[in-house]
Amino acid sequence: MAEFLTKSRARNIFYGGSIFFVVIFIALTVHSHRYIVTTSTAGMPLSEAVAHGKEVWERNSCINCHTLHGEGAYFAPELGNVMTRWGVMDDPEGAYEILDAWIEAQPSGIEGRRQMPYFELSEEDKRGLAEFLRWADQTDTQGWPPNDAG
Amino acid sequence: MKYQSQQVAYAYFVAAMALFAVQVLGGLTIGWVYVQPNFLAEIFPFHIIRMVHTNALIVWLLLGFFGAAYYMVPEEAEREIWSTKLAYLQLAIMIIGTLGAVIGYGFKVHGGREFLEQPLWVRFGILVAAVIFLINISMTVLAGRKTAITGVLLMGLWLLSLLWIFSFINPDNLSLDKMYWWFIVHLWVEGTWELVMASILAFLLLKLTGVDREVIEKWLYVIVATALFTGILGTGHHFFWIGLPGYWQWIGSIFGALEIVPFFLMMSFAFVMVWKGRRNHPNKAALLWSLGSATIAFFGAGVWGVLHNMHGVNFYSHGTQITAAHGHLAFYGAYVAINLAIITYAMPLLRRREPYNQVLNMASFWLMTGGMAFMTFTLTFAGVIQTHMQRVLGYYYMEVQDELVLFYVMRFIAGSSVVLGALLFIYSIMVVRKREIIDAGPANPAPTTSETVAGE
Numbered sequence: 001m002a003e004f005l006t007k008s009r010a011r012n013i014f015y016g017g018s019i020f021f022v023v024i025f026i027a028l029t030v031h032s033h034r035y036i037v038t039t040s041t042a043g044m045p046l047s048e049a050v051a052h053g054k055e056v057w058e059r060n061s062c063i064n065c066h067t068l069h070g071e072g073a074y075f076a077p078e079l080g081n082v083m084t085r086w087g088v089m090d091d092p093e094g095a096y097e098i099l100d101a102w103i104e105a106q107p108s109g110i111e112g113r114r115q116m117p118y119f120e121l122s123e124e125d126k127r128g129l130a131e132f133l134r135w136a137d138q139t140d141t142q143g144w145p146p147n148d149a150g
Numbered sequence: 151m152k153y154q155s156q157q158v159a160y161a162y163f164v165a166a167m168a169l170f171a172v173q174v175l176g177g178l179t180i181g182w183v184y185v186q187p188n189f190l191a192e193i194f195p196f197h198i199i200r201m202v203h204t205n206a207l208i209v210w211l212l213l214g215f216f217g218a219a220y221y222m223v224p225e226e227a228e229r230e231i232w233s234t235k236l237a238y239l240q241l242a243i244m245i246i247g248t249l250g251a252v253i254g255y256g257f258k259v260h261g262g263r264e265f266l267e268q269p270l271w272v273r274f275g276i277l278v279a280a281v282i283f284l285i286n287i288s289m290t291v292l293a294g295r296k297t298a299i300t301g302v303l304l305m306g307l308w309l310l311s312l313l314w315i316f317s318f319i320n321p322d323n324l325s326l327d328k329m330y331w332w333f334i335v336h337l338w339v340e341g342t343w344e345l346v347m348a349s350i351l352a353f354l355l356l357k358l359t360g361v362d363r364e365v366i367e368k369w370l371y372v373i374v375a376t377a378l379f380t381g382i383l384g385t386g387h388h389f390f391w392i393g394l395p396g397y398w399q400w401i402g403s404i405f406g407a408l409e410i411v412p413f414f415l416m417m418s419f420a421f422v423m424v425w426k427g428r429r430n431h432p433n434k435a436a437l438l439w440s441l442g443s444a445t446i447a448f449f450g451a452g453v454w455g456v457l458h459n460m461h462g463v464n465f466y467s468h469g470t471q472i473t474a475a476h477g478h479l480a481f482y483g484a485y486v487a488i489n490l491a492i493i494t495y496a497m498p499l500l501r502r503r504e505p506y507n508q509v510l511n512m513a514s515f516w517l518m519t520g521g522m523a524f525m526t527f528t529l530t531f532a533g534v535i536q537t538h539m540q541r542v543l544g545y546y547y548m549e550v551q552d553e554l555v556l557f558y559v560m561r562f563i564a565g566s567s568v569v570l571g572a573l574l575f576i577y578s579i580m581v582v583r584k585r586e587i588i589d590a591g592p593a594n595p596a597p598t599t600s601e602t603v604a605g606e
Contacts, residue, residue, distance in 0.1 A: 007364055010371035011298065017375055021382040028401075029329070032394045036325045040393040051322040058262025064197035069392045070469030071328065072264055075184070075196050077547035078469065107191065114548070115191035136324050142399070144391035144465060147544040 040140040053132025056125045065116070067150075069141055076114065078150030083130075083137040085148050095130040151499045153224035155231035160500045161241055162217025163493050167576045169210035169248065170486075174572045176203035181565040184558040194256070201255050201267050207481065208265060209248050214489035215346050216240070216283055219303060221496045222353050223287055227294030232286050240282040247275040263331055266317045273317050280311040298367035299349050299356070302374050306345030313337050325393030336385045339485070340451075344377040344412055347447070347488045351416060354440045354495055359427025369419045377412035384409045390461050391468060399461040406459040410452035413444075413484075420444040433498065435511040439491035442515055446483025446522075454479055454526065466541040471554070472533030479526040482518070490515075490575060497579050510578035517571030525564035532557035 044050075057063075065076040088094040103126060107115040121129070151157070180199045183189050190199070224231055231237060251272045254260060260267040268276070284307065291300050316333045352370045356363060386402025420441050431437065454476040458467040467473070498505045532554045539550045 005368065005372070007298070007368045007371065010368050010375065014371045014375035014378070018378040018382070021379055025382050025385070028397075032329060032389070032398070033326065035395045036323060036329065036393055040395075041323055041325050046322055054322060054324065054327075061197045061201065061260055061262040061267060063262055063264045064200045064267075067469040068324070069328065071392070072469070073197070073200055074469065074471055074474055075180075075200075111188060112186075114187040114551070115195070117191070117195045117197075132324075139325055139393040141391045141393055142396055144468065146466060146541045149540050149544045149546050 041135075041138075043138040043140070044135050046135065047131065049128045049131040050135045051128075052124065053128030053130070053135075056121065056129045057132055060119050060121075068136060069139070070144065076116065078145060079133060080136050080139075080141065081145055081148065081150050083134045085150060089134060089137055092131065092134065095134055096127050099130045099133070100126050151502065153230050155234045155237075156221050156224050157500060158231065158234055158237040158241075159217040159221035159496060161238065162213050162220060163497065163500075164580075165241060165245060166210040166213040166217060166489065166493070167579065169206045169213065170572060171576060172252075173203055173206035173210060174569045176200075176206060178562075178565050178569045181558075181562045185555070185562050198255050198258070201260060202252055204265055205251060205255075205267065206248075207486075209244065211343075211485045211489060213241075213244060214493065215307070215343075215350075216244075218346075218350050218489070218492045218496075219283075219287055219307065221492070221500075222303065222350070223290050223300055226297045226300045226353070227291050229290055229294035232289035232293070236282050236286045240279045240286070243275050243279040243282070247272040247279070263317075263320065263327070265335060266331070273314075277311075277314055280314060284308060284311055297363075298370050299352050302345050302352075302370055303349035306342045306349065309345070310338055310342035313342065328392045329389065329394060332385055332388045336388055337381070339481075340384060340409060341378060341381040343485060344381065345374050347443075347484055348373045348377065348412070348416060350488050350492050351420065351440060351444060354436065354491055355420060355423040355427075357495065358429065358431045358433065358437050358440065359423045360429035360431075361423045361427050365426075366423065369415070369423075373412050373415045373419060376408075376415060380405050380408040380411055387459050387461075387464070390464055403460045403462075407456050409459075410448075410456050413448040413452035417444040417448040433495055433505040433508070435505065435508040435515070436491055436495035438512055438515055439487055439494050442519060443483060443487030443491050446479065446487055446519060448483070450476065450479030450481070450483040450526070454530075467533065467537050470533045470536045470540070471529045471557075472537065475526045475529035475533055478529070479522055482522045487519075493579060501582070503582060506582045507578035510574060510583075514571045514575035514578060517574060518568050519571075521564045521567030521571060525561050525568065528557050528560045528564060532561075 057068075062068075062079070063072040065073050067074065067078045067080070069080040070078065083089045083095055086095070086098050088098055100123075103119060103121060106118050109115070176199050179190070179194075180196055180203060183191075183196050183199070220231060220237055247268070251260075251268045254269060255267070259269060261269065266273070287304060287307070291304060313334050316330050319330050321327050321330070348370055352366050355361065356366050383401055383405040386398040387406030389398035389402060421444075424437070424441065458464050458472050458476065494511055535554065535557075536550050539545045539553065540547060
């Protein structure tokens with residue numbers, strides 16, 4: 001490496017530059033936080049049912065088979081747009097009914113098919129989960145996924 | 151080994167190796183579930199085993215880093231560790247927390263943010279352990295010689311511990327949750343962990359090649375500078391499709407692509423130092439792991455990362471088997487291999503022996519690396535087909551998965567090779583065989599003890 005770059009200069013560039021990028025990152029984070037709250041997720045109120053649904057989602061570790069907005073395990077279908085796929089995005093009652101029927105039908109037990117376990121959920125849990133997935137679906141995700149297949 | 155207290159590293163490495171075995175066996179099991187989906191579906195469903203697989207990986211890598219720090223810092227600072235009692239207490243907390251979490255998962259007690267599924271008390275225990283560690287190591291460094299290697303190592307470990315605080319922040323708003331979740335996941339593996347990796351690599355090259363410390367440490371600063379300059383804003387490549395502003399598509403594409411630079415530099419660094427080095431160190435296996443780690447990290451984290459980093463590409467490939475391919479090779483090259491490198495280097499010294507079982511150890515390198523490379527190719531091809539069928543043609547997820555079975559069979563075979571290699575590695579490190587000791591070679595032989603290196 002060139003002679004002008006001494007160890008102490010390299011060190012100063014490291015510390016100075018890192019602080020510079022941290023400051024930019026924090027500024028953009030503040031802006032993004034506000035953008036999420038006021039714009040990209042503002043299409044539907046974050047109701048108690050949605051918050052409860054998120055708890056149900058986490059308590060049952062759905063993310064370790066499914067993806068949500070493309071993040072998670074890749075063992076089971078994307079759920080960020082599942083309500084669109086089911087055609088019940090604007091129909092809370094329909095969303096609950098179809099989700100309820102799905103959950104209660106598991107596991108399929110079919111040989112050679114991936115098995116979704118049976119999760120014991122109350123009606124409140126399932127209504128919450130349906131609302132949570134509708135809430136996730138209405139998020140402005142810059143047009144992703146490319147099609148309804150998710 | 152020059153300092154008595156370096157001995158604590160031994161306990162950390164043993165615990166790490168036990169979890170390493172759990173991790174790869176868990177991975178092999180879910181690899182088989184992809185082939186035979188009914189396997190264990192009722193008793194241990196996929197999501198439970200996957201949590202064991204990922205959590206065991208993260209904890210053993212951290213234990214390896216802690217062990218590496220306890221090994222390196224006394225030699226660098228020229229001091230005994232401030233308190234060995236605290237070091238063992240920290241390990242005990244980590245082990246109790248890990249056992250508690252894993253047993254809990256078996257009874258379906260867990261959270262549901264990916265990788266952060268540990269119950270609150272375990273996450274709190276990890277925080278306490280991290281604080282104990284930071285105090286212990288910082289006191290040691292402050293009392294002794296301050297080098298760039300310990301400076302960068304400490305900075306990496308301090309920052310990663312601070313970022314852990316975000317594991318306690320879980321907003322009801324899913325998009326906010328995801329954004330702050332990446333503050334741990336991304337800023338660990340594509341930021342602070344790179345600092346730890348680079349400093350371990352620098353330490354190993356210093357010992358193995360005998361190149362002048364000034365040269366090594368200058369490289370180290372340049373590497374970690376590029377790591378943070380690219381990695382911090384590179385977080386943006388995770389912000390494309392989770393409800394964040396559109397400008398992240400450009401910031402993430404540009405800085406994310408540049409994240410290959412520190413990995414290219416680490417690979418160049420490793421080879422240039424070996425070429426320049428005057429030493430013929432007897433621990434050939436440690437050298438193989440050091441060079442291997444830097445090289446595979448460049449391909450796994452660097453090349454396979456850039457492959458699907460640009461937002462125009464990622465729009466189609468996001469959340470497919472391509473991501474799985476990248477994740478496996480990146481973690482293996484960057485963090486598994488660097489841990490196995492320092493363990494391979496330090497274990498003989500901790501046991502006060504000549505380097506032992508080197509042929510077995512090197513065989514395990516090729517079994518694991520070959521298996522991981524084949525797994526990566528397999529999953530990449532599966533991911534390309536998945537991307538085309540699902541994202542372009544619009545076939546439903548399960549229809550597409552049914553077409554990928556052949557790839558999952560090949561992935562299982564590749565995974566078997568990785569597991570075989572991992573178990574062989576653990577055997578070669580834990581069981582000393584009398585038969586197999588290699589001479590340093592005639593040219594510029596270096597002592598096997600960790601005496602101060604020429605040029606210091």
